[in-house]
Amino acid sequence: MTNWQIFSKGLIRENPTFVLILGMCPVLATTTAAMSGMSMGLATTFVLVLSNMVISAIARFIPDKVRIPSYIVVIASFVTVVDLLMAAYVNTPGADGGPSLYDQLGIFVPLIVVNCIVLGRAEAFASKNGVWPSFLDGLGIGLGFTLALTLLGAIREFFGAGTFFGLPVLPASMNVLVFIMAPGAFIVLGYVIALVNRLRKS
Amino acid sequence: MEYILLIVSAIFVNNVVLSQFLGICPFMGVSNKVSTAMGMGAAVTFVMTLSSIVTFLIYKYVLAPLDIVFMQTITYILVIAALVQMVEIVLKKVSPALYQALGVFLPLITTNCTILGVTLLLIQKDFTLVQGVVYAVATAVGFALALVIFAGLRSQLELADVPEGMKGMPVAFVTAGILALAFMGFSGMV
Numbered sequence: 001m002t003n004w005q006i007f008s009k010g011l012i013r014e015n016p017t018f019v020l021i022l023g024m025c026p027v028l029a030t031t032t033a034a035m036s037g038m039s040m041g042l043a044t045t046f047v048l049v050l051s052n053m054v055i056s057a058i059a060r061f062i063p064d065k066v067r068i069p070s071y072i073v074v075i076a077s078f079v080t081v082v083d084l085l086m087a088a089y090v091n092t093p094g095a096d097g098g099p100s101l102y103d104q105l106g107i108f109v110p111l112i113v114v115n116c117i118v119l120g121r122a123e124a125f126a127s128k129n130g131v132w133p134s135f136l137d138g139l140g141i142g143l144g145f146t147l148a149l150t151l152l153g154a155i156r157e158f159f160g161a162g163t164f165f166g167l168p169v170l171p172a173s174m175n176v177l178v179f180i181m182a183p184g185a186f187i188v189l190g191y192v193i194a195l196v197n198r199l200r201k202s
Numbered sequence: 203m204e205y206i207l208l209i210v211s212a213i214f215v216n217n218v219v220l221s222q223f224l225g226i227c228p229f230m231g232v233s234n235k236v237s238t239a240m241g242m243g244a245a246v247t248f249v250m251t252l253s254s255i256v257t258f259l260i261y262k263y264v265l266a267p268l269d270i271v272f273m274q275t276i277t278y279i280l281v282i283a284a285l286v287q288m289v290e291i292v293l294k295k296v297s298p299a300l301y302q303a304l305g306v307f308l309p310l311i312t313t314n315c316t317i318l319g320v321t322l323l324l325i326q327k328d329f330t331l332v333q334g335v336v337y338a339v340a341t342a343v344g345f346a347l348a349l350v351i352f353a354g355l356r357s358q359l360e361l362a363d364v365p366e367g368m369k370g371m372p373v374a375f376v377t378a379g380i381l382a383l384a385f386m387g388f389s390g391m392v
Contacts, residue, residue, distance in 0.1 A: 190375030
């Protein structure tokens with residue numbers, strides 16, 4: 001595989017959300033708005049890229065039996081880094097006095113640890129490849145994940161709150177509140193996956 | 203009364219899967235048969251109860267006094283992983299029958315975000331140990347309930363005539379959405 005193929009496969013062909021159906025909890029929970037979905041995606045990408053690079057560098061020295069716990073420790077360290085960074089820099093309340101971005105994502109920032117995408121890439125790709133391909137793989141998969149979350153967030157925000165990245169588009173009377181509540185998450189995701197399946201086949 | 207409210211709220215009103223979106227992977231993955239759904243539910247309840255007690259004590263007596271709360275995520279995930287391994291070993295020796303029933307689900311539980319999520323929420327919500335354990339058990343029961351109901355729905359779905367493009371995951375998600383809609387009916391209760 002060329003470097004470009006390694007990078008680009010995560011965007012559409014092996015998109016972690018729409019095709020592999022991995023790491024669904026943040027996909028459903030943090031996509032009430034495009035902005036929060038995108039931030040969650042970028043936080044996960046950060047962890048994915050760095051943990052992929054570190055794991056590909058140290059995989060040779062880790063005995064096979066303890067590899068999963070070792071990977072988890074590496075991933076958990078980077079998650080802690082992201083958590084502390086976000087607590088420091090995106091923790092100001094919104095313009096309308098709403099919760100800050102950090103509070104909106106809440107418990108799902110530490111939960112990046114148990115996102116199956118991150119451990120999955122460590123086990124399936126980073127442990128068998130060099131640092132540079134692992135960097136590209138992490139970046140590609142991470143951006144694919146970000147793309148999926150942003151798309152879902154934008155759809156739910158558009159129908160549910162009538163805004164696009166916070167900019168008003170539809171009048172309030174046309175909002176369908178269920179889109180930004182729990183059932184909307186499942187239903188929108190189901191239809192988007194069906195649509196992606198259809199597009200991939202043609 | 204306080205505990206009854208806590209239990210009802212954790213099982214129905216704020217159902218861990220359908221309104222808090224924790225544990226979606228096992229919810230989608232092992233809900234093909236009602237019997238496997240029950241096994242997974244039981245295994246989660248077991249591990250959740252144990253890990254909530256252990257992580258709570260570690261937080262109160264190790265992390266908080268030493269002022270290293272930022273180590274929470276790393277510590278918790280290691281404790282949960284070790285605990286799952288230990289439960290597996292002990293069950294194998296003590297009760298082979300129970301091990302037979304729960305064994306295959308145990309390794310999956312380490313990466314089940316319900317466990318880590320609930321242990322983190324206990325601290326965030328400032329519960330006491332007893333409240334925490336009640337909350338953890340009720341949440342796990344809510345998880346099992348959602349899983350079993352969904353498994354029942356999916357076995358019906360296999361007989362239904364689903365349009366080609368919606369087969370498999372898409373229709374499962376839409377069904378879960380309708381189930382979540384039904385659970386929203388509980389939201390005025392507590």
